[in-house]
Amino acid sequence: MRDVAIIGVGRTPVGEHWGSSLRMLAADAINEALKNAGLTQVDALYLGNAYGASVSSQTHLGALVADYAGLSGIEAYTCEAAEASGAAALRTAYMAVASGSVETALVVGVEKSTDTVGGARVMARNVSIDADFEAAQGATITALAAMLMRRYMHEYHVGLDVFEGFSINAHANGGRSEYAMFRNTIKPGRFAGAPLVSDPVNLFDSAPDADGAAALVITTAERAGDLVPQPIRIAASSAATDTLALHDRSDLLYLKGANLSAYKAYQQAAIQPSDIDLFELHDAFTILSTLTLEATGFAERGEGWKLAQSNAIGLAGDLPISTFGGLKSRGNPAGAAGVYQAVEACLQLRGEAGANQVANARIAMIQNLGGLGSTAITHVLKA
Amino acid sequence: MRDVAIIGVGRTPVGEHWGSSLRMLAADAINEALKNAGLTQVDALYLGNAYGASVSSQTHLGALVADYAGLSGIEAYTCEAAEASGAAALRTAYMAVASGSVETALVVGVEKSTDTVGGARVMARNVSIDADFEAAQGATITALAAMLMRRYMHEYHVGLDVFEGFSINAHANGGRSEYAMFRNTIKPGRFAGAPLVSDPVNLFDSAPDADGAAALVITTAERAGDLVPQPIRIAASSAATDTLALHDRSDLLYLKGANLSAYKAYQQAAIQPSDIDLFELHDAFTILSTLTLEATGFAERGEGWKLAQSNAIGLAGDLPISTFGGLKSRGNPAGAAGVYQAVEACLQLRGEAGANQVANARIAMIQNLGGLGSTAITHVLKA
Numbered sequence: 001m002r003d004v005a006i007i008g009v010g011r012t013p014v015g016e017h018w019g020s021s022l023r024m025l026a027a028d029a030i031n032e033a034l035k036n037a038g039l040t041q042v043d044a045l046y047l048g049n050a051y052g053a054s055v056s057s058q059t060h061l062g063a064l065v066a067d068y069a070g071l072s073g074i075e076a077y078t079c080e081a082a083e084a085s086g087a088a089a090l091r092t093a094y095m096a097v098a099s100g101s102v103e104t105a106l107v108v109g110v111e112k113s114t115d116t117v118g119g120a121r122v123m124a125r126n127v128s129i130d131a132d133f134e135a136a137q138g139a140t141i142t143a144l145a146a147m148l149m150r151r152y153m154h155e156y157h158v159g160l161d162v163f164e165g166f167s168i169n170a171h172a173n174g175g176r177s178e179y180a181m182f183r184n185t186i187k188p189g190r191f192a193g194a195p196l197v198s199d200p201v202n203l204f205d206s207a208p209d210a211d212g213a214a215a216l217v218i219t220t221a222e223r224a225g226d227l228v229p230q231p232i233r234i235a236a237s238s239a240a241t242d243t244l245a246l247h248d249r250s251d252l253l254y255l256k257g258a259n260l261s262a263y264k265a266y267q268q269a270a271i272q273p274s275d276i277d278l279f280e281l282h283d284a285f286t287i288l289s290t291l292t293l294e295a296t297g298f299a300e301r302g303e304g305w306k307l308a309q310s311n312a313i314g315l316a317g318d319l320p321i322s323t324f325g326g327l328k329s330r331g332n333p334a335g336a337a338g339v340y341q342a343v344e345a346c347l348q349l350r351g352e353a354g355a356n357q358v359a360n361a362r363i364a365m366i367q368n369l370g371g372l373g374s375t376a377i378t379h380v381l382k383a
Numbered sequence: 384m385r386d387v388a389i390i391g392v393g394r395t396p397v398g399e400h401w402g403s404s405l406r407m408l409a410a411d412a413i414n415e416a417l418k419n420a421g422l423t424q425v426d427a428l429y430l431g432n433a434y435g436a437s438v439s440s441q442t443h444l445g446a447l448v449a450d451y452a453g454l455s456g457i458e459a460y461t462c463e464a465a466e467a468s469g470a471a472a473l474r475t476a477y478m479a480v481a482s483g484s485v486e487t488a489l490v491v492g493v494e495k496s497t498d499t500v501g502g503a504r505v506m507a508r509n510v511s512i513d514a515d516f517e518a519a520q521g522a523t524i525t526a527l528a529a530m531l532m533r534r535y536m537h538e539y540h541v542g543l544d545v546f547e548g549f550s551i552n553a554h555a556n557g558g559r560s561e562y563a564m565f566r567n568t569i570k571p572g573r574f575a576g577a578p579l580v581s582d583p584v585n586l587f588d589s590a591p592d593a594d595g596a597a598a599l600v601i602t603t604a605e606r607a608g609d610l611v612p613q614p615i616r617i618a619a620s621s622a623a624t625d626t627l628a629l630h631d632r633s634d635l636l637y638l639k640g641a642n643l644s645a646y647k648a649y650q651q652a653a654i655q656p657s658d659i660d661l662f663e664l665h666d667a668f669t670i671l672s673t674l675t676l677e678a679t680g681f682a683e684r685g686e687g688w689k690l691a692q693s694n695a696i697g698l699a700g701d702l703p704i705s706t707f708g709g710l711k712s713r714g715n716p717a718g719a720a721g722v723y724q725a726v727e728a729c730l731q732l733r734g735e736a737g738a739n740q741v742a743n744a745r746i747a748m749i750q751n752l753g754g755l756g757s758t759a760i761t762h763v764l765k766a
Contacts, residue, residue: 002482058513060753072625072639079461094482095484128442135440239460240456241450375445
């Protein structure tokens with residue numbers, strides 16, 4: 001297996017891009033990433049997208065985006081694992097380059113979800129849960145996250161307020177980034193009283209639907225050193241799954257997929273959780289952040305929220321998370337979220353994170369979840 | 384790069400499976416492929432599907448199908464390139480095993496498209512053409528194929544009847560297979576007068592929407608030899624694209640993607656077109672068969688239809704195509720079509736094709752197209 005590195009990054013601001021279509025957003029991120037890598041051509045493009053069919057009546061985005069970005073003819077297709085689609089595209093590109101099938105590849109995650117409102121948006125986003133046994137009964141992904149959170153509060157005897165540190169941290173970091181969608185500060189004590197979305201999940205708890213695109217250029221580690229001063233090596237790439245429907249899980253409060261994929265990554269990268277300098281986790285809901293920290297070896301079961309009570313998850317803490325605002329403040333452009341995580345981790349490892357810089361960051365982990373942990377794809381990046 | 388081989392195949396009959404959901408069809412094919420390989424577990428599952436979101440309101444099929452097939456926990460995600468999704472999944476599995484990331488992988492293509500009728504079906508299938516500049520103007524993939532066919536007839540001064548050999552051959556072969564959807568014989572001279580779908584494309588010209596699932600088990604060539612008596616080696620895997628919208632093509636009658644991907648495959652497999660014993664091409668419309676043969680080195684431009692006038696494409700011909708009926712007679716379960724092609728090619732190379740056997744088949748090429756050649760993914764298989 002050939003060693004693989006990231007040599008270019010690009011992204012659009014996250015927000016409501018009503019004036020840009022999927023192809024336009026994707027091309028903006030691609031052009032920036034190619035420029036960042038000093039290249040004008042690649043061999044392949046792997047694209048992450050979750051809601052193209054349901055929001056924009058458009059699939060087949062690989063060929064469409066390759067052509068629109070001026071790369072017509074190259075290999076291109078879409079990778080989809082709901083909200084983990086961006087990481088699935090990165091993993092595919094990693095395997096393409098590692099195998100020798102492809103020398104240089106683009107990864108682009110792109111999503112538009114804000115062109116729909118109300119019930120139409122709920123329907124369009126709800127394709128990632130079990131259509132026959134969850135969505136058909138009226139469940140939504142937010143309602144299911146609320147059930148997880150309620151169960152957690154019941155099992156571990158904690159109130160809603162214990163989760164507030166995750167959102168306070170995300171907004172504190174997002175407030176420093178011009179790419180973030182919601183840069184407002186969340187003041188301590190205000191979290192538990194925010195307007196409800198699906199009890200107990202509230203407005204300060206759940207990441208906003210968003211539009212955006214992010215891109216990476218990757219190639220062999222050998223070639224990377226000749227092309228850019230600071231290639232970022234992909235030290236591990238792994239994926240795992242859990243049941244799609246929550247009712248099929250034997251243990252509702254344990255993210256099996258997140259656990260399996262993280263530990264495969266630790267083994268491949270030959271590291272321990274304690275070696276990780278920052279962790280871009282999938283904070284679509286604070287309950288996901290909590291359960292992720294417990295599943296990936298950073299907290300005991302029932303205690304993930306405690307990391308958010310201390311300064312541990314801040315930029316200067318032991319385990320900085322959501323360093324550019326995470327899904328909560330940067331915004332959640334579903335199929336692009338995993339690529340944003342990778343772009344942000346690369347900027348940290350290059351020392352180019354500006355006001356969001358984690359000091360001496362050498363090893364970053366990123367984990368992108370689909371649904372409520374039904375898919376978990378993990379990458380470890382090294383400076 | 385590690386050599387890769389196919390060690391198990393499975394498929395459901397192609398047709399209208401109103402009593403089976405996506406997960407049920409996929410699991411049927413998976414179980415048969417695992418049994419065929421003599422395995423009960425794999426490391427990863429790559430799934431091809433084109434219309435899950437638009438027909439069944441279901442994405443995230445990787446995790447869903449892995450769990451339903453009793454493989455919960457393994458790596459799993461979807462690969463999508465419209466009707467070439469099945470081949471995209473095969474290509475991803477190939478790269479996963481070739482890279483060393485994965486030892487044994489399942490490929491499954493699954494589609495349901497017959498649960499919708501009339502306008503709803505047109506809308507659901509139309510997501511693979513350009514939503515903003517084709518579909519929004521009322522175009523459908525069949526109407527666009529009709530434009531291609533009309534242009535071809537005009538440029539090369541041929542009538543509709545010259546294409547009939549493709550459909551006669553497909554139905555002659557499909558009539559011998561219990562897996563085919565339409566097994567009726569098409570009599571010479573009846574083609575040009577069939578009821579029109581989109582002038583000049585008619586009922587005997589276009590492949591039927593269908594439901595079905597097909598699966599492959601693949602592993603390293605080294606391991607394959609220990610597991611099964613007749614592993615089928617993947618000698619080449621390649622992908623290329625063309626514009627999504629027809630109006631963006633500088634040459635309407637030249638399938639650039641099909642050409643690029645086929646010639647990359649010839650190079651990788653170190654073969655010439657004349658070395659190929661059978662070619663499962665993407666015969667969704669006879670104009671696609673014609674243009675494919677011209678783009679891939681089997682016919683001069685303007686002469687692809689001539690191969691269908693002779694016995695060249697029959698089971699005993701120089702270049703057998705659609706040996707189990709192709710998309711036209713076997714049926715076109717979009718995102719599964721490319722995996723059916725691979726299953727059928729493996730059976731030919733194993734000598735297990737029964738009444739459909741091509742004598743002494745040693746090298747097979749399969750090419751799966753998305754849209755009207757916007758994506759082209761080619762594999763060369765060797766006995």
